Amino acid sequence: GRRRVQHSILKGSCHYKWNLPLRMAVNPNKIEVVEDRIVEILKTKSPSERLRIGFELWEFAHRAITQSLKAQHSDWDEKKIQKETARRISHGAI
Secondary structure, eight states: OOEEEEEEEEETTTEEEEEEESSSOOOOTTOOOOOOOHHHHHHOOOOOHHHHHHHHHHHHHHHHHHOOOOOTTTTTTTHHHHHHHHHHHTTOOO
16 A cells, blocks of 8 residues: 555653554645534533643644654754744644
């Protein structure tokens, strides 16, 4: 099949690992829908808890993109990695 890249992030005492396709298709017309069970869980959280969860998800995405770029482009310097991470996180707005 398709080439896959293993990603790994260490956060505190948790170690997250996953395999992703080297290039994932992006459909800008697709609207992401949250599963009903997740909605029910989030309804039980306070606004500050939901904000914290959202921020932790953003941090996770930022680290995942940064680590992926470092693995794929070992020749890039830190400034280029940060710039590309910002571009991807912002969906090209930066």
